[in-house]
Amino acid sequence: MDASIESREVEKPPISFGKEEWTEIDKGKTFIIFLLHVLCIFAPFQFNWSTLWVVVALYVITGLFGMSLSYHRNLSHKSFKPLKWLEYLFAYCGVLALEGNPIDWVSMHRYHHQVADTEKDPQRLD
Numbered sequence: 703m704d705a706s707i708e709s710r711e712v713e714k715p716p717i718s719f720g721k722e723e724w725t726e727i728d729k730g731k732t733f734i735i736f737l738l739h740v741l742c743i744f745a746p747f748q749f750n751w752s753t754l755w756v757v758v759a760l761y762v763i764t765g766l767f768g769m770s771l772s773y774h775r776n777l778s779h780k781s782f783k784p785l786k787w788l789e790y791l792f793a794y795c796g797v798l799a800l801e802g803n804p805i806d807w808v809s810m811h812r813y814h815h816q817v818a819d820t821e822k823d824p825q826r827l828d
Contacts (some may be wrong), residue, residue, distance in 0.1 A: 731800075760798075768795030777804055778811045 712802050724732075772792030775781045784792065793804050801807055810824055 735800075764799035765797050768797070769790050769801060770798045772796045773801070773804060773807050774811070816820045 772789070773796045776784065776789060776792065796804060796807070814824055
């Protein structure tokens with residue numbers, strides 16, 4: 703084996719969640735998510751079945767197609783190769799999930815797999 707490949711050190715990506723100062727964008731996103739949760743207090747008073755099906759459909763579009771299928775399986779692990787227009791459509795669905803842009807998400811996820819269960823893992827819970 704080539705010694706240069708073995709001695710290569712894994713570099714940390716530029717974004718490390720929870721370890722840097724909050725920017726104005728971070729504060730804005732936090733406020734929006736907080737506001738959405740506060741508005742959920744009124745959800746039981748506005749419930750109807752058609753709205754429930756819209757929520758289920760949006761969950762499938764953003765969670766299944768956007769995050770799981772596109773960001774995770776296709777872009778991060780390259781486990782399949784869709785048509786280019788379909789790849790862009792699924793990535794757009796992932797953006798609608800408010801999990802960030804595809805490049806940053808994939809970068810962080812690949813780094814997570816490189817340093818999983820270590821102190822450098824950005825998705826560590828402790």
